[in-house]
Amino acid sequence: MQQLLQQFINGITIGSFYALVALGYTMVYGVLKLINFAHGDLFMWGAYIGLTGLSALVALLAQGGPAIIAPVAVIVMVTIALFGVLIERVAYRPLRSAGRLAPVISALGAAFILESLARNIYGASWKTYPPGLVPAGKVALVGGVRISIMQVLVLVVSFLLMALLYLFVYRTRIGTAMRAVSLDHEVSRLMGIDVDGIIATVFLIGPGLGGLAGMIVALYYGSFDFTLGWVFGLKAFISAILGGIGNIPGAMLGGMILGIIETLGAGYVSPQWKDVIAYVILILILIFRPTGLLGERVAEKL
C-alpha cells in the first residue's frame, strides 16, 4: 500500500510534465487541426535554454540556490514562446489553406531542424544542470510516504499554471475568441476576431508552457540529451489524444492518467516495457475511442 501510494505520487509528478506539454499540442490542434510535431523539440529547447541561463547566472553570481530559478524560468518561457511564433509564421502559416497533410510534413521538418540544431550546437552528450538549485530534502506524508521538495515544487507550479490557463481560456475575451477560432475560422473572422492574432497567441502560450516544462523536467531529472524532445513529446501527445485532443481539461487529465499508468507499469510490470505500454494505450485509444476520454471531436475526420 505504501509502495502503491509512493508510485502514485511519482506518477502524478511525471503526469504533470506530460500535461504541461500536452496542453501545447491540444491548443494548437484546437485552432489549426494540426499535430505540431515541433512541440516536443520546443520543449527540449526549453531544457537547453534553461541550462544556458542557469549556468550563466550561477557563474555570474558565483552562487546557486532556488532564487535564480524564477528569472531563468521567465527567460525560458519568453524565448521558447518566440520560437513557437516564429515556427508558426515560417512553417505553418503559408500552408494554412493547403489541406491537412502538407502542414504535418512541414511540422515534422521543423522538428528535425530544431533537433539537429540542438545536437550540433550543444553536442550529443548528456547535459547536467548545476547542482544544488533545489533543496534535496524530503517531506514525510501520512503512512510513511515521502515526497521530495522538488516534487512539491513541480506539482505546485504545474497545477498553478494549469489553473491559470483554464481561467484564461474559459473566462477571458481572448480565451473565448480562441475557442471560437477552434470551432470555425471563417465565422470567427466574420465576428470580428483577429484569427491570425489568436493563432499567434496560441503559439505563444503553448510553446511557452512547453519550454518551461522542459526546464522543470531537466531540473527534476538533473540530466538530459537532445532526444528528450522526441520521447517526451510523443508521450505528451499520447496524453492529449487520451484526454481528447483539442480539449484543454482533457490534456491535463490525459497527462495525469498516462503518468500514473506508466509509473505503475514500470513498478509492477517491467521498467523496460513502460514506453511500450504508452504506445499500446495510444493505439487502443485511436482504434476504439478516437475522441479520447473527454473529447467531442471525431479524430478520423479529414
Added chain:
Amino acid sequence: MGNLMARLRRIPLAWQVGLLALAILLPLPLNDYYRAVLWRTGIYAILGLSLNIIVGYAGLFQLGHAAFYALGAYTSALLNLHFHIPLVLTWPISILVAAFFGYLISRPILHLRGDYLCIVTIAFGEVVRLALVNNIFGITGGANGLSGIDQTVLFGLTLRTPLHHYYLVLFFLVLTLFAVRRLENSRLGRAWMYVREDETAAEAMGIDTTWAKLLAFVLGSGWAGLAGALYVARIPVVSPDLARFIESVVMFCIVVLGGTGSIPGVFVGTLGMITLPEIFRFLKTWRDAWMGVAMVAMMIARPEGLWPSRRIRMEIREEE
C-alpha cells in the same frame, strides 16, 4: 495519334536500356567505398519504391516503414543463425513475415486517416523497435542485436565484395521497378489511386476500399522485408537501429520529397536523402536539419515533390 503514342512509348525504352547500362557500368571505375554507397542507394530505392505503394499509390501515411525493414532483416538473420538455412532461401520467408506483420498491424487501423494514421504507424514502429531492444522471447539479442550471420552464397558463388552485392541489389531493384510499373497500371493500381483521391466515390464505384488499402500495406511491407534481407546479405550484423524512427522518416522523405506516387521521384529522393549525404560527409552531421529544411520548403513551394507523377501534379495544381 497512334504514331505519336508509339513514339512516346519508344523513347522511354531507349532511356530504360541506357539507364540500366549506366547502372551496370557505373560502379566499375569507382572504389569500394563508392560501390558501397551505390549499394546503399539501391537498398533505399527498393525501400522507397515499396513505401511508395503505401504512401504514393494508396495515399496512406505510413511513418513506421523501417519496422518492416528490420523485421525482414531479423527474420533472415534468425533463420540463418538458428536453423542454418542459407541466406538465399530466407529471402522469401523474410518477405512473407514482413507482409504478415503488415497485415496484422494495418488491419485494425485502416479506418484512420491522414495525421492519425501517421501517429499510429509511428507508435507501431516504436513498439517493434522496443520489442527488439528488450530482447523479446529472448531471441533478438537486445540492444546489440545479432551477429555471426553467414555469407551469402548464390549458385555456388560466395558474394564477398561490395560490387557483388551491388549487382545483387541492382537485380532486385530492376525486378521491383518492373513489378511496380505493372502494379501502377493494373486494375489494383487504379483502384488505389481512386481510393487515394476519393474514398467514398471509390466505394460507390464498387471498389472494396478496405481490401485495396490492406493489399497496399501488405505488398509494401513485404517488399520492405526483402530490402531488410538484402541488407543482411551484405552486413552480417543486425541491430534495433534498423527500426529507428529516423529511418522511417528518411524513407518517407524519399517518397514525399521526390514526388509522391512517382517512380523517378523515388530515385530523386534517394539521391538527395542517401547518396549525397554519403558522398559529402559534412551533409551527414547536418542531414537531419537539411532534411527538415527540405520538408518545410518543399511543402510551401512545391508540395507535389521534385519529380512528381503527372497525375498527382494535376491533382494538386487543380485545387489551387
